[in-house]
Amino acid sequence: MHNARPDFVLRDIVRPNILALQPYRCARDDYKSGILLDANENSYGPALSDPAGDFVTPPAASTPGVDPNPDEAPVNPDVHLERYPDPHQHEVKSRLCAFRGLPSPDHLFLGVGSDESIDIAIRVFCRPGVDKILICPPTYGMYSVSAQINDVQVVRVPLDVADGRFQLQVDQVLETLAADPLIKILFLCSPGNPTGNLLAHADVKRILDFTGYKGIVLVDEAYIDFSVDAEGVNLQSVASWTVEYPNLVVTQTLSKAFGLAGIRCGVSISSTDIARIFNSTKAPYNISTPTSLLARSALSEVGLDRMRMHVMSTLLERERLRSALPALPRVGRVFGGNHANFILVEIVDGQGAPDNKAAFSAYKQLAEVEHVVVRFRGNELGCTACLRITIGMPEHNEQLLERMRRVLSSLAA
Ligand SMILES: Cc1ncc(COP(=O)(O)O)c(C=O)c1O
Secondary structure: OOOOOOOOHHHHHOOOOOOOOOOOOOOHHHEEEEOOOOOOOOOOOEEEEEEOEEEEEEEOOEEOOEEEOOOOEEEEHHHOOOOOOOOOHHEEEEEEHHHHOOOOOOHHEOOOHHHHHHHHHHHHHHHOOOOOOEEEEOOOHHHHHHHOOOEEEEEOOEEEEEEOOEEEEEHHHHHHHHHHEEEEEEEEEEOOOOOOOOOOHHHHHHHHHHHOHHHHEEEEEEHHHHHHHHOOOOOOOOOHHHOOOOOEEEEEEOOOOOOOHHHHOEEEEHHHHHHHHHHHHHHOOOOOHHHHHHHHHHHHHHHHHOOOHHHHOOOOHHHHHHHHHHHOOOOEEEEEOOOOEEEEEEEEEEOOOHHHHHHHHHEEEEEOOOOOOEEOOOOOOOOEEEEEEOOOOOHHHHHHHHHHHHHHOOOOO
């Protein structure tokens, strides 16, 4: 396997206490069948109004906690919610690997949404009160929230925001990384939130190849499944680069294209060494059995087909909104309608200049009078006077256009 960064030494950037970690072990790692009285679970079964739950159907002969042949059959946590879930989640990982074309589940860490991947990366690589992360605003807010929680400083090199380009200023990023060895993670968001743009692959590659930086590049691909060609094929993810780049971590999620924000399931893809460290650091049972079952269903053939259908409908609707919005009064440029399930819409004054006050007022009126909730992003760099609008279903978008027209027509000039 080709290593694109032989100079990168993982153990030099992992916090020493994490490097020395012995992962939590339980008796179930060694013994999975028999009468299980090892984990202080409740053998009487789940206390639910419907003990099986809506989606878990235990085999007819099974009594909670006691399998038909206790000496042989491993207790299956999928049908025994009173049991702790599988800490390794091989089935979900295998399905993700097949879907993403990745070589092995050993490259994966599953987390409680991408937010857990972001947090665990900071906890693994950044010493509280000492190390730093680099972000490129405007970007997703949780990088700095997680950094602050972990007492990690945030350094910023803004994107080039001219005319809604929202691309990296690579020379400045490299200069900043080279000048400060305490920066341990560079967070890139591609497609970006709130920008909706993919970052140029050549720029990401230049940073990954830069030997003046010995830290991690984390590419957040929460919206990557919306970056598809006309046939619905995704050619944009850099996840497969993790095989070659030991300094790359890619995070993805089931919250967006898969429509499963409620189950909290995200994945980080990296070298097997980084994945092993993340898996040793996480809480042992972070992925619940209901989450695991639903994730497996989403990653089944039927689930994937449905996801692709929803993505295609979203993209059609995005195009419709992109062409309809500029016809509304006081709408200026529409940014970021390229690679995600939202767009950024600029609100302008009578002379066509961005009008942040009007944008905020439109946001409030939309929510309070018209009951359409969008996000005001006007205080983000390069997003002055912008509303971020998630693409809804056709009827939602129809209503949005109608109600937005009312609100914008009523704005004082
Ligand atoms: C760029 C980006 N990354 C990560 C997340 C969080 O994803 P998850 O629901 O998987 O925690 C979001 C959610 O809005 C996001 O916009």
